[in-house]
Amino acid sequence: MELAEERSRRGRDRDQFHQVRRSRKFNQTVVLRRWWGCVKNAVTKSSVGSIARDCLSHH
Structure with missing residues (x-):
């Protein structure tokens, strides 16, 4: 019984x-996807400084 x-x-x-x-694993994927979206946004604004400031500060 106990077993x-x-x-x-x-x-x-x-x-x-x-x-x-x-x-x-799911959370990592979400974070990566969010970070990647942030990088793409910053790239369209075309300023590397804002990539570092916006994306790296969050994570």
């Missing part, structure tokens, strides 16, 4: 761990 309980708890922990990893 089954322990096994299910371990399974839950593993699921949680995978969820965290998946969401962390």
Whole structure:
């Protein structure tokens, strides 16, 4: 009885761990996409100083 309980708890922990990893990867993608959009905006304004100021200050 206790063994089954322990096994299910371990399974839950593993699921949680995978969820965290998946969401962390997702967050990185979102940050990168946002940063890339910022870089493209700054490039169209064509001033490198504003790229550094706008984009690097956020992240």
